[in-house]
Amino acid sequence: MSVRVRFAPSPTGGLHLGGVRTVLYNYLFAKHHGGKFIVRIEDTDQTRFVEGAEQYIFDCLKWCGLEPDESVIHGGELGPYKQSERKESYRKYGELLVAHGHAYYAFDTKEELEQMREANKTPENPSPQYDHRIRKKMRNSLNLTDSEVKDLLEQNTPHVIRIKMPEHDVINFTDMIRGEISFDTSLVDDKVLLKADGMPTYHLAVVVDDYLMKITHAFRGEEWLPGAPVHLLLWKYLGWEKQMPQWAHLPLILGPNGKLSKRDGAKYGYPVFAMNWLDPKTNELTEGFKEKGFLPEAFINMLALLGWNAGTEQEVFTMEELIEHFSMERVHAGGAKFDYEKAKWFNHEWMQKKEVRSMKYEIGRLLETNNIPVNDEALLEKVIELVRERCTLLTDFVQQAGFFFKTPETIDADAVKTKWNDEKKNFFIEFTKQLQSLGNWSMTEIETVFKNLAAEKNIKAGELQLPMRVMLVGGKFGPAVFQIAELIGKEETVKRVGNALKVL
RNA sequence: GCCGUGUUGGUCAAGGGGUUAAGACGCCUCCCUUUCACGGAGGAAUCACGGGUUCGAAUCCCGUACAUGGUACCA
Secondary structure, eight states: OOOEEEEOOOSSSOOBHHHHHHHHHHHHHHHHTTOEEEEOBOOOOGGGOOTTHHHHHHHHHHHHTOOOSBBTTTBOTTOOOBGGGGHHHHHHHHHHHHHTTSEEEEOOOHHHHHHHHHHHOOSSOSSOOOOTTGGGGSSBTTTSOHHHHHHHHHTTOOOEEEEOOOSSOEEEEEETTTEEEEEEGGGSOOOEEEOTTSOBOHHHHHHHHHHHTTOSEEEEEGGGGGGHHHHHHHHHHTTOGGGOOEEEEEOOEEETTEEOOHHHHHHHTOOOBSSOEEOTTTOOEEOBHHHHTOOHHHHHHHHHHSSBOOSSSOOOOOHHHHHHHOOGGGBOSSOEEOOHHHHHHHHHHHHHHSOHHHHHHHHHHHHHHTTOOOOOHHHHHHHHHHHGGGOSSGGGHHHHHHTTTSOOSSOOTHHHHTTOOHHHHHHHHHHHHHHHTOSSOOHHHHHHHHHHHHHHHTOOHHHHHHHHHHHHHSSSOSSOHHHHHHHHOHHHHHHHHHHHHHHO
8 A cells, every 4th residue: 555644734823843844754754655745734723724824834845845745736636635625524424423322412511611620620630621430420412311412403502522432441552653652541531523613623633534535654743642542542433443544753842941932933043934924913923944044955954853863874865865764763752952053054064065056046136135236147156156165044145255246335444453554554555556467367366466565575474364355355254365356356356455445 | 630752961863781872063172274164183971860680781670750742622
């Protein structure tokens, strides 16, 4: 049977690091086994709908290079790929469960549920569950007579369907990452399967949809582990046990204190979403890795290694290599703390590795939006090659490459002033004169002129290089100074030295 | 509180009975370079704790602690 996995996000906001990693592991697993990667939108909670969130998720996946094989926008044979559009199919499974005695109707109102919790609350049990003990005292089809239930149903009394958990049973299964896991059903509550509005809860929907969509392996965050016994039972009660997918519960990605949140991102200055997310309700902007200056390859590479490793020393992987080496068994079971420094390291690695041609366009645009005109593509390529090792984020190119295309607006005069004197000033005056008449404008020629003149004037060439650099680039950074002079050209070099001399 | 899961350096982690306990990031020292970066050479963990089992435990078992998730008609 061919592998089919799914990522099932609810379109309620930005796409979190942890979400992308879940997608990634699904994707890698599917591709490794030559299977299909499916995206299913879980929008059963209509109160949490957020405009634009669905499109945003697909945009992020595209940026990451994790294209689904089947989804709302990619199509597929086993749709619809959105739960709200499958609404009709859930009710009948709920009814079926009731008919077979595995579930029941519950007519309790919100107030009654609150009362129940309040009445049963003790210091030892601060949050009482609707479980096998409590259900005997509530308004549900287990306690009402058949005709009472029938009447209530006919009057369209709001009700839900709840699973009837066995009183004493042990449920166990093998998690692909964690091995054997077992639960005592007497400690699990009677989860709502079908809500009063007719929508399924996650518990019912995930089972029905995974079955209908022929999902073979179900991967999700560790936060779902406590819900597993409900799902396992549902697969069994619905008679689909043989088709049940294999499970793996992925470890959490943690922040400095607990689960990583967008709050952490804001606080520590790093992104937690894949791409910028503007919440239409609050108008709050949460920064994304993309806009921060990350390469998708680096972002994916970093995420892949956060909780998984190939068992070798390799750390930099292309998507193809990840697909080749990935296995769920090598995913670490413990949660991993996100390390922004390491994330930046991955980006730096990828900036060195990636083809200049495929970064050129984006870097060019970045410079343009920072008011640095780029009108020489060949020069841009040369510059990128020259300065990339000094860039950690794409945005670093603004400083590191900008001065090749635009005269610095200010120069770091303090950096040269401490050791500045008239002899040096005279050196530069004469140097520019000699440059003007230089025939062959190449870095070696320029350097020769520079060194000869320095020797002639009896000044250490080294002491003149820093001033020269600051004059050309504006600060103490950048590649070899004569290389810079060569690339910006004679006219510009002479001009920049002249400008600098005026303020020194 | 109860239930689940987890715990190897600051971080990601390899290793699953006998190893000087890999590697990477970050940090520190030095070299290269009279910018910055790259590169190179070094430095820093006894494996949460306590009991077992064993000739021998980071590795197996049991407790404890801590962390984390769940305990919603949210996913």
